[in-house]
Amino acid sequence: MAQQKTMSLLEFMERFGTEELCHQHLYDIRWPERFVCPKCGVADEPFNIKSRKLYQCKHCNHQASVTAGTVMDKTKTSLHKWFLGIYLMSQDKRGCSAKRLQRELGIAYDTAWTMSHKIRKAMGEKDAAYLLGGTVDMDEAFFGAARVGSKRGRGTEKTAIVFGVSMNNKGKPGFIKAKVAPTVDSDTVSDFAKEYIEAGSRIRSDGLTIYRILSKDGYAHEAQVFDPIGSPEHLKILHIIISNVKAFINGTYHGLGDTHLQAFIDEFCYRFNRRFWESQLFNRTINACVGATPFPRYELIG
Ligand SMILES: [Zn+2]
Secondary structure, eight states: OOOOOOOOHHHHHHHHOSHHHHHHHHHHHHOSSSOBOTTTOOBOOOEEEGGGTEEEOTTTOOEEOSSTTSTTTTOSSOHHHHHHHHHHHHHOTTOOOHHHHHHHHTOOHHHHHHHHHHHHHHHHHHHTTOOBOSEEEEEEEEESSOOTTOOOSTTTSSEEEEEEEEEOTTSOEEEEEEEEESSOSHHHHHHHHHHHBOTTOEEEEOSOGGGGHHHHTTOEEEEOOOOTTTSTTTTHHHHHHHHHHHHHHHHHSTTOOSTTHHHHHHHHHHHHTTGGGGGGHHHHHHHHHHHSOOOOGGGGOO
């Protein structure tokens, strides 16, 4: 598939360079044909309360805003900065740290951190709607530093992440899913498959016994002992993807703790899964941010 051109910063500034342009864009996404009151459902031109950027329904007097129900709900940051933040986070394969958002947008670190997590959560929710299917390669990997007081052995020293990638018949990767797991055992494998992989799919793994449960779960499971010399192609693509995820986590988000690891992994998967539609990434991410359910800041802490 041919790579499409991404939106340049200049193009971005032409389309979304002012608060008004961003506001109008959100209005057009929410009400593409005509205003429909989110409360009473009547479609009728609203009173436009320009000073407060609200739209008042002529039938029930409900005051609607373009940001209600989006990740930008009740934000004190300008839409222009939000749009630029979404642009930076969606365009760059390496992601965009809160520190960089702080600097580029001229906002407080706290605000930048909350913004980046809200965008990340919207990305994760968008991907949660899709399942892997066909032929799926599965494996697990360990991230981060060894935990103090942990036992030695597979899966006990670092944070485990289970990965799945759908593969086409030419041996090219399609889509990926990844989940942070407290332990790596049969239940983890089974839960991952049920949550992310279509029933009946073909799943390939290494020879580890924890994957045997997949046959019992109704998948066509093919196990092969990992042998990089005898069978160099086996799980090779997935291992490359896993090293890219590690580089992303270590490169952009140094010293990331376990707490938010899943959110960062979701961000990686989101961009990877849209790598053939780079030119649409910004628009798709704005749409994800508008469609995502709002959540208060406290959910992000801890
Ligand atoms: Zn109404």
